[in-house]
Amino acid sequence: MTRYFIEVAYKGTRYNGFQIQENARTIQSELEGAIALIQRHPVSLTGSSRTDAGVHALQNYFHFDAGELHPQLVYKLNAILPGDIVVRRLLPMPEGAHSRFDAIAREYEYHLYTQKNPFLQETALFYPYRLDHDALAETAAYIKEQTNFWAFSKTNTQVKNFRCQIAVSEWVERGEEFLYHIEGNRFLRGMVRLLTATQLKVGRGKLSLDSFKRLFTEEAKCGHSIAATGLYLIQVKYPENYFPR
Numbered sequence: 120m121t122r123y124f125i126e127v128a129y130k131g132t133r134y135n136g137f138q139i140q141e142n143a144r145t146i147q148s149e150l151e152g153a154i155a156l157i158q159r160h161p162v163s164l165t166g167s168s169r170t171d172a173g174v175h176a177l178q179n180y181f182h183f184d185a186g187e188l189h190p191q192l193v194y195k196l197n198a199i200l201p202g203d204i205v206v207r208r209l210l211p212m213p214e215g216a217h218s219r220f221d222a223i224a225r226e227y228e229y230h231l232y233t234q235k236n237p238f239l240q241e242t243a244l245f246y247p248y249r250l251d252h253d254a255l256a257e258t259a260a261y262i263k264e265q266t267n268f269w270a271f272s273k274t275n276t277q278v279k280n281f282r283c284q285i286a287v288s289e290w291v292e293r294g295e296e297f298l299y300h301i302e303g304n305r306f307l308r309g310m311v312r313l314l315t316a317t318q319l320k321v322g323r324g325k326l327s328l329d330s331f332k333r334l335f336t337e338e339a340k341c342g343h344s345i346a347a348t349g350l351y352l353i354q355v356k357y358p359e360n361y362f363p364r
């Protein structure tokens with residue numbers, strides 16, 4: 120048996136997240152079904168990063184173990200997968216390589232647009248409110264200095280470690296879109312959406328900057344989330360020279 124990594128991208132609008140669920144359409148179930156159809160035996164995928172219902176990914180990885188693969192597996196997968204999922208590449212890896220535990224960083228973006236645009240409605244959030252960009256720059260810079268993100272994790276989590284190292288935290292204007300860009304060594308469940316929503320409260324003058332900062336020291340959840348529509352997993356990063364040439 121050989122361990123393989125499979126790199127995929129997808130538009131998450133029609134899917135109930137990444138992970139297999141009973142009576143629900145997910146990215147994992149679509150991929151596993153397509154691979155089993157071609158290989159004629161089931162496979163079990165392990166994902167590098169779980170994405171919630173409606174969340175998109177420009178890059179995500181899964182790994183699985185298998186014997187000899189069909190020589191045109193990537194081509195055949197893309198021929199039978201729905202148009203909103205694409206397989207980028209398939210990589211044979213050393214034994215023990217793990218798509219989730221070996222990742223050293225993940226990069227996300229949350230996309231907003233302020234002027235009505237029907238071509239963005241499934242891939243960004245329409246947010247027609249006046250925002251204080253200077254205040255948002257302050258919140259983003261403050262996030263980069265923090266490590267305790269307990270206030271920005273969902274309540275129904277079994278995680279006991281709420282510390283994350285944030286390398287990038289910034290608001291960026293890109294064409295018609297205004298987006299929040301963040302990169303860290305790890306993320307808690309719902310963390311990016313909770314951070315985005317709470318910063319937008321500050322940007323709209325609904326929450327003071329001091330109150331925002333206190334969320335990192337007080338034992339209170341932020342209480343603000345935002346729709347999955349605009350969230351993208353941009354990239355999963357591994358150590359240098361991790362992938363075989």
